[in-house]
Amino acid sequence: MMLVDPTPEKKRRRRVLAVQNVKGGVGKTTVAVNLASLLVERYGKKVLLIDADPQCNASLYLLSDERFLAATDSGSVAEKEHGNLWDLFHKDVRYIDLVTGRRHGPRTSFDRHYHVVKRGTGGGLLSLVCGSARLSDIQEMGPELVVSRIRDWLRGSASGDAEVVIIDCPPSIGSLTLSALRAADDILVPMSPDAFALHGLPLLLQKLDQYRTPLRIKCRVAGVLFTLYPPIGAEVRPAADAYASRIEEICRARTPPVAVFAARISRDEAYPQSFERHEPLPFSNDPKLRSLVDELDGVARDLKLVGDAI
Numbered sequence: 021m022m023l024v025d026p027t028p029e030k031k032r033r034r035r036v037l038a039v040q041n042v043k044g045g046v047g048k049t050t051v052a053v054n055l056a057s058l059l060v061e062r063y064g065k066k067v068l069l070i071d072a073d074p075q076c077n078a079s080l081y082l083l084s085d086e087r088f089l090a091a092t093d094s095g096s097v098a099e100k101e102h103g104n105l106w107d108l109f110h111k112d113v114r115y116i117d118l119v120t121g122r123r124h125g126p127r128t129s130f131d132r133h134y135h136v137v138k139r140g141t142g143g144g145l146l147s148l149v150c151g152s153a154r155l156s157d158i159q160e161m162g163p164e165l166v167v168s169r170i171r172d173w174l175r176g177s178a179s180g181d182a183e184v185v186i187i188d189c190p191p192s193i194g195s196l197t198l199s200a201l202r203a204a205d206d207i208l209v210p211m212s213p214d215a216f217a218l219h220g221l222p223l224l225l226q227k228l229d230q231y232r233t234p235l236r237i238k239c240r241v242a243g244v245l246f247t248l249y250p251p252i253g254a255e256v257r258p259a260a261d262a263y264a265s266r267i268e269e270i271c272r273a274r275t276p277p278v279a280v281f282a283a284r285i286s287r288d289e290a291y292p293q294s295f296e297r298h299e300p301l302p303f304s305n306d307p308k309l310r311s312l313v314d315e316l317d318g319v320a321r322d323l324k325l326v327g328d329a330i
């Protein structure tokens with residue numbers, strides 16, 4: 021089903037959203053990919069997903085193994101049609117590796133650093149800047165050298181005409197995450213309702229305070245999104261509810277308060293299965309997935325990416 025975004029054309033501007041939590045395995049990539057797909061399929065939006073994690077899970081979710089290898093094979097630059105995020109970071113950088121003495125860069129310039137992954141049924145378009153395992157190089161560079169790379173590229177015409185940009189961050193705060201935060205308007209913080217959940221948020225907020233001025237980072241925390249939420253009736257559901265209430269209290273008590281979204285993402289096997297099929301939930305026709313896709317719709321509304329209140 022296609023819904024029309026009622027926002028008048030002139031009020032629209034590109035929104036850049038970083039999905040980050042220092043805690044690993046909380047559903048950042050799953051939310052980033054499925055939220056992007058929802059906006060494309062249900063609202064006909066042009067969405068650009070940037071995979072800023074050396075684990076490349078967002079790229080592996082969306083691309084077949086062959087396309088992923090073709091996008092990341094550093095040995096055959098001549099064969100590659102599009103650059104990935106590593107190429108984008110290195111396109112005009114020259115440096116000498118002090119350990120090996122090898123010269124690097126500048127790399128072959130690519131016309132495009134994104135792939136078109138999917139055209140939605142109503143004119144929407146999902147594009148991807150593919151990740152690369154070599155992005156761990158960037159993590160080792162001083163943030164001041166690379167912090168503006170994603171932002172500058174997004175400001176240029178070579179980044180296309182996406183209305184929404186979603187950046188999937190690694191579970192750490194190094195140069196890659198900081199470049200994502202420098203480019204972002206908002207940060208979405210996925211969090212599972214469990215005993216370990218709160219460790220990541222204070223660290224993220226502390227790092228934001230530390231780097232905001234020196235690295236000119238202006239984004240704000242849009243809110244915490246509970247993910248992997250056990251279904252009603254599950255044995256662990258009461259414990260999850262108790263953790264969620266506690267987390268809400270702590271977020272409310274912070275200065276300034278951190279919002280906790282009303283929308284929640286249920287724990288459901290459909291997510292890992294969709295990863296294996298390289299098919300995000302919103303692109304499936306299976307009616308059994310409808311309630312899960314509606315939860316993603318709630319996230320898009322809480323983020324004001326769609327709806328009257330943009």
Ligand SMILES: Nc1ncnc2c1ncn2[C@@H]1O[C@H](COP(=O)(O)OP(=O)(O)OP(=O)(O)O)[C@@H](O)[C@H]1O
Pocket residue numbers: 043044045046047048049050051073075077189190191247248249285286287288289290291292293295
């Ligand atoms: N709502 C969900 N229900 C069930 N399984 C989920 C859900 N969300 C994520 N998963 C599974 O949990 C695992 C971790 O999810 P994901 O990769 O999205 O987390 P992440 O925060 O991006 O991890 P990392 O910090 O390593 O980048 C994956 O196997 C994924 O399929």
Ligand SMILES: [Mg+2]
Pocket residue numbers: 048049050073077188189190
């Ligand atoms: Mg991830």
